[in-house]
Amino acid sequence: MDEMAKFGFGFMRLPEIEGADGEMHIDIDQAKEMVDIFMDAGFTYFDTARRYHFGKSEAALKEALVDRYPRDSFQLASKLPAWVAKGPDEARAMFDASLDQTGAGYFDFFLMHNLGEYRTKAFDEYGIWDFLFQKKEDGLIRKLGLSFHDNAAALEAVLDSHRPLDFVQLQINFADWENSLIESRKCYEVARARNLPVVIMEPLKGGSLVHLPAAAVEVLREANPEVPLASWGLRFAASLPGVLTVLSGMSTADQVRENTRIMTSLGPLNEQERVALEQARAILASVPTVPCTSCGYCVEGCPEGVRIPSALYALNIMTLFEDMPMASHEYDWRTVGGRASSCIECGACELACPQHIEVMKELARAAELFE
Numbered sequence: 001m002d003e004m005a006k007f008g009f010g011f012m013r014l015p016e017i018e019g020a021d022g023e024m025h026i027d028i029d030q031a032k033e034m035v036d037i038f039m040d041a042g043f044t045y046f047d048t049a050r051r052y053h054f055g056k057s058e059a060a061l062k063e064a065l066v067d068r069y070p071r072d073s074f075q076l077a078s079k080l081p082a083w084v085a086k087g088p089d090e091a092r093a094m095f096d097a098s099l100d101q102t103g104a105g106y107f108d109f110f111l112m113h114n115l116g117e118y119r120t121k122a123f124d125e126y127g128i129w130d131f132l133f134q135k136k137e138d139g140l141i142r143k144l145g146l147s148f149h150d151n152a153a154a155l156e157a158v159l160d161s162h163r164p165l166d167f168v169q170l171q172i173n174f175a176d177w178e179n180s181l182i183e184s185r186k187c188y189e190v191a192r193a194r195n196l197p198v199v200i201m202e203p204l205k206g207g208s209l210v211h212l213p214a215a216a217v218e219v220l221r222e223a224n225p226e227v228p229l230a231s232w233g234l235r236f237a238a239s240l241p242g243v244l245t246v247l248s249g250m251s252t253a254d255q256v257r258e259n260t261r262i263m264t265s266l267g268p269l270n271e272q273e274r275v276a277l278e279q280a281r282a283i284l285a286s287v288p289t290v291p292c293t294s295c296g297y298c299v300e301g302c303p304e305g306v307r308i309p310s311a312l313y314a315l316n317i318m319t320l321f322e323d324m325p326m327a328s329h330e331y332d333w334r335t336v337g338g339r340a341s342s343c344i345e346c347g348a349c350e351l352a353c354p355q356h357i358e359v360m361k362e363l364a365r366a367a368e369l370f371e
Helices: 028-040 057-066 088-102 117-125 128-137 152-160 184-193 205-210 214-223 229-238 253-265 271-286 308-321 324-334 348-352 359-370
Strands: 008-010 016-018 024-026 045-047 075-080 107-115 141-148 167-171 198-201 243-248
Touching (some): 008 028, 028 253, 045 243, 057 075, 107 117, 141 152, 141 198, 152 167, 167 184, 205 229, 205 308, 205 324, 214 229, 229 253, 308 359, 324 359, 348 359
Parallel strands (some): 008 045, 008 243, 075 107, 167 198, 198 243
Antiparallel strands (some): 016 024
C-alpha cells in the first residue's frame, strides 16, 4: 500500500497557546508530538499554505517537521494565494518566502491557492501560471497543481484554458457530494475526465461531519457501531478512485492517533456501509433548510453585489450541524465583498428566485448570526 496516497496532515488547524505577549501562537511542542505520531504511523504528506494561521503555519512546519526529519522522508505541499497580492512582484515573491519559511529546499507539491470566482483572474494577470511552471523546470517544484473553490463549470474552464497540471485539490465529502454550491461530485468528475489525480480537502467538512443529526448518527451506528464518526468521511473520500491523498487539518494529538488508526486499519467502505452512508445523506437532505440551488439569478440583479447563495449556505450549515465555528468560517470567506448586511431590501433577489425564497428575511438572519 502506498501510504501517502491515503492520508495527509493539513497544517491549518494546529493547537494554539497564549504567549507572554497575550497573543495566540501555535503550540510547537504539541505540533511536534502530532508530527511524530503521524510519521510513526507511516504517513508522510504534509500540507501548508502562506495564509494558514495568519502566515505562521509554514514556519511552524519547518520547526516541527523539516528541521527534525530527513528531507527525503516526507512530502511537503504549500500554496501561493496570488489574489491577496497587490501586483505581480508581490505575488511572485510569495514563492521564495514560502521556500524560505518552510526551509524545504524544494516542494514536492505546490499549488496555486484557492482559484474560483474573483480569485482566479489574479493568477493570469500576474503571470503566475508561467512563473510556477518555470519553477518546476528549475527543480523547485516536483508536481504543480491548484486548489479550487467554485463550481464544476468554472473548474472545467480553468483547466481547459491553461497548460496541463499534475493534480488538483478539491473540497470533497459525502455531505457536499451533490451540494449545488460546492458540487463535489461534479468537480471530481471534471478532474477524473482529464486523468488528474485529486487531493481531497475538507473530507470532514471542517469537523462538521462528526456533528451529524441524531437520525443520521443512528443509521451509521447501526451499520457499524465499532468505528468512530470521523471514519465515515475519511473512508468515503479515500475510497474514491484517483485520489492521491486525503487531507485532515488536525488540532490535537488524539485526533492524529484516531485518524491514522482509521486510515491504516479500517480499509475502504464495504457495501453495507455505502448503503448506510447514502441513507445518512438522505437524512441530511430531508432536514428543512433554505432551498437555495445556487443558480445565481439573485446575484445577477443585486445592486449591492451581496453573495446571497454563500450567505444561505452558511445558514444551512448551522441548521444541519449546529456548528457555529464552521458556519462562521464559511460565511466570512465566501461573502467577501458582499456581506448580508449590505442588503438594501430592494426585492430584486426575491423576484428573480426560482425557489421563491424569502431572501431578504434570510439575509437579515445571516447578518445577525455571522456579522
